[in-house]
Amino acid sequence: MKLFLFPFFLLTVCIFTDKSFAENTTNAVADSTEVSEPYRILSWNIYMLPRVLLPVRVGPIRRARVMAQILKEEAYDVLVLQEAFDRRTRRILRRQLKEIYPYEYGPANERKISFKTNSGIWILSRYPMKHIAEIQYDEAVGPDAWARKGALMVEVDFDGQPVHIIGTHLQAGAGRSGDTIRFNQNKQIREELLDKYSKENIPVLLCGDFNVRHNNEIWYNKMLEVLGAEDGSFLSDFQYTVHGEKNDLTGGGANNVKVLDYIFTIDKKDKLKRIERYVKIYQKRWSKDHKDISDHFAVKALIWLSKN
Structure with a gap:
């Protein structure tokens, strides 16, 4: 009797299994139709200080020309640039990239006549983009006091799916006082941009050079807490955005190896279905020594958005 029923049992299992597989496959296809193709974001501190502050050997003009070629070839959807202080280097980049990026804002906090320079924050997009707000930080010490460092907030329309993007560059160095200043600057982002302009159904990307070491757990966690943001691991083999041995412009050798640059997320309504982060190393010979x-190094993010 048991042997007689066994073939029937097998047939039943196979039918049920095939049905379940078909249902799961259909669900997977349905899910894929509800999620966008990945959009590509690049955040990069491009080291284009005012030329009066840079030695000739650092070659901002030559670097700008090479950088324009690289960015043109890469054709990201959005560029969030920091330290884009210098007008001439921006002009070189803009001239080469304007066909790819018809939308741009920044540098934030620029004034026509001033002893101080702008914030260096410049955002370019191939998708429609509108300016939301920009802020200038209340505190700055050392060389940072000669810039109007702050944050720039925009809204990018990715095929009908809006995303808020904030670009920033926080206080550099300054020892223990710098930790407190950076915390207060992040607090300004929270109070003057996120609390005022963010919306629950629109995800936020916070991009930039935050000058907070990833391995400084106390201040790193405080930063995420005050921003209400989330971070994630780099999926690239290379894990550092500053490296004194691997980068011939950085200096400091093995003692200068750290992560300072991030792309954080805030997503209250699960509109950002997936994000992948990578460190991107761009190199091309532009002088005998460099x-x-x-x-x-730059930070790249791939983001998948909900279509609902």
Whole structure:
């Protein structure tokens, strides 16, 4: 009797299994139709200080020309650039990239006549983009006091799916006082941009050089907490955005190896279905002694958005 029923049992299992597989496959296809293709974001401190502050050997003009070629070839959807202080280098980049990026804002906090320079924050997009707000930080010490460092917030329309993007560059160095200043600057982002302009159904990307070491757990966690943001691991083999041995513009050798640059997310309504982060190293010989294009490596993010 048991042997007689066994073939029937097998047939039943196979039918049920095939049905379940078909249902799961259909669900997977349905899920894929509800999620966008990945959009590509690049955040990069490009080391284009005012030329009066840079030695000739650092070659901002030559680097700008090489950088324009690289960015043109890469054709990201959005560029969030820091330290884009210098007008002439921006002009070189803009001239080469304007066909790819018809939308741009920044540098934030620029004034026509001033002893101080702008914030260096410049955002370019191939998708429609509108300016939301920009802020200038209340605190700055050392060389940072000669810039109007702050943050720039925009809204990018990715095929009908809006995303808020904030670009920033926080206080550099300054020892223990710098930790407190950076915390207060992040607090300004929270109070003057996120609390005022963010919307629950629009995800936020916070991009930039935050000058907070990833391995400084106390201040790193405080930063994420005050921003209400999330971070994630780099999926690239290379794990650092500053490296004194690997970057010929950085200096400091093995003692200067760290992560300072991030792309954080805030997503209250699960509109950002997936994000992948990578450190991107761009190198091309532009002088006898240098092939690195900036003293920081870039951070790339791929984002998948909900279509609902």
